[in-house]
Amino acid sequence: MAANDRKATGKTASTYLELREELLRRDRSLRHKVVSLEEATSFVRDGDSVGIGGSTMSRTPMGMIWALIRAGRKGLTCSRSIVSSDGDLLYASGVCDHMVTSWFSQGILWGVSKVMRHYVESGKARYDEWSHMAMGMRFRAGAMGIPFMPIRSMLGSDVCKQRPEAIEIDCPFTGEKLLLVPALNPDVALIHVQRCDAYGNAQIDGLQFMDVDLAMAANKVILTTERIVSNDQIRRAPDQTKIPFFAVDAVVELPFGCAPHECYGVYEPMLRHMEYYVALVNDDPVKGMQQYIERFVHGPKSWSEFLALIGIDELLEAARAGESIYDA
Amino acid sequence: MLKKHGYSAAELLTILSARQLGDGQVVFAGVGIPLLAATLAQRLRCPGLTILFEGGVIGAFIEPGKLPPSTNDQRCTKRANMVLGSAEVLLLLQRGYVDVGFMGGAQVDQYGNLNSSFIGDPARPKTRLPGTGGGNDIASLAHMIVAMKHEKRRFVEHVDFVTSPGYLRGGDTRRASGLLAGGTFRVVTDLAVFGFEADKRRMQVMSLNPGVSREELQDNTGFRLEFAPHLGVTEPPTDQELALLHELDPERLYTA
Secondary structure, X not given: OOHHHHHHHOOOOOOHHHHHHHHHXXXXXXXXXXXXXXXXXXXXXXXXXXEEOOEXXXXXXXXXXXXXXXXXXXXXXEEOOOEOHHHHHXXXXXXXXXXXXXXXXXXHHHOOOHHHHHHHHOOOOEEEEOOHHHHHHHHHHHHHOOOEEEEOOOOOOHHHHOOOOOEEEEOOOOOOEEEEEEOOOOOEEEEEEEEEOOOOOEEOOOOOOOHHHHHHHOOOEEEEEEEEOOHHHHHHOHHHEEEOHHHOOEEEEOOOOXXXXXXXXXXXXXXXXXXXXXXXXXXXXXXHHHHHHHHHHHOOOXXXXXXXXXXXXXXXXXXXXXXXXXXO | OHHHHOOOHHHHHHHHHHOOOOOOOEEEEXXXXXXXXXXXHXXXXXXXXXXXXXXXXXXXXXXXXXXXXXXXXXXXXXXXXXXXXXXXXXXXHXXXXXXXEEEOOOEEEOOOOEEOOEEOOOOOXXXXXOOOOOHHHHHHHOEEEEEOOOOOOOXXXXXXXXXXXXXXXXXXXXXXXXXXXXXXXXXXXXXXXXEEOOOOOOEEEEEEXXXXXXXXXXXXXXXXXXXXXXXXXXXXXXXXXXXXXXXXXXXXXXXX
């Protein structure tokens, strides 16, 4: 079933056999998958359902989102555990008009995102709110190949009333009330990791958020990575591998690929750039976003040029703070 | 407030809510004042307090002056006992490992329900707020402390939208909706500390903060207040509490 049909019917889970067929069609052999950032955008089609890895300002696949804006993708439905300025960019660029998440603003330091408010309050874009655990259980059900998971939160709340896709039942074993949340199997997942090999064996340091479930739930996975390492290096510490190569379709080496957000152990968020961004876009969500996207997304010739616009001082400062997590 | 007492409303709120925590407890804390208050309690009186964050952290030990911008940042993990997936840490609430949930809110009502989703009619909202995050899960699955600034527009008879459930419509309605465990047991503000009456599950004033009168509190509240039979007066912040708070948040990131 195409993503657009699902959108029209509000149905979020494919049938089990469709899900298996999607997987069968993928080339799951041990093969090199390294592509350029621009090439990776061809794995995402207009109207796709796209799962985004990381959470808030952490391990956001910002470079991939940046490239999708430049490639002019349209009509994506995006899902993520918690959405920050990545959501502003996706809405304002016209790439995404439907966000599925538990929390959507730039960050608690900056109040409520005027960009999110502008698009949602005017009806230009949709924001479906689920509880954080419900998002996790939806990806988990998708990863498990089952159509739903039962949860004990959201019951009795207005969050639940707004989500007819979630179904309340009396447990057949205990008679207790439970809420069934439907599996989420995105067409594509975008995930940024600290390191992976050319086959897509991905190692994640620190906080994993919902990324492992997201990877296994999705019908395609695009990895961006701080660096590509040898398969030998992966095999020296296989316990650190969190996403297996056969779930991965494309690998892009992209240093500082989460900028201006953080990548655990490598760099903290670039807060001066974020402060500049938030002041600009919350002052005027339409013109501010236009200006930002013009200057920082369409302006630079490459991701490196975008990083240069953030500035070497800020990158180094963020990197020093990022590595300090390993100091005693 | 700052001039009158030598501390800000946010500092008072942090210190008073920190006092609600006990040593040995497992507390699930949201970002901002809950995170700061839990850390304050941990450093001052409760070395055995275990702090959980929704980003996937067990046993957080936040460094003074290095407060994280969210509970999903690497700073939350420094010197923690364990990092784990977001779903995994939230499932600890569902399994019952968490003694206290601890969060803030944009709007609260007489039954302790919190709204962080919509101001006005949700179908045509005046303001779309960020949403629940882990708030709904914490409120649904744990006993909860709410810390928030006391303003009439924030303390309303009925919230515009129940994002995180308290006692819903009072009485047995929370349990009847399928929420078998937990419930809000404290609301701490810069004006007073509240509990909940046992049958109706309606908010009641347990103690007034220093210098606050019953009238002043009622004037700043959007519903009729009930006062506990033995109304107390909150102990003011001590020098020790204030000094440690300044050390934890020297840039007043959370306590401005």
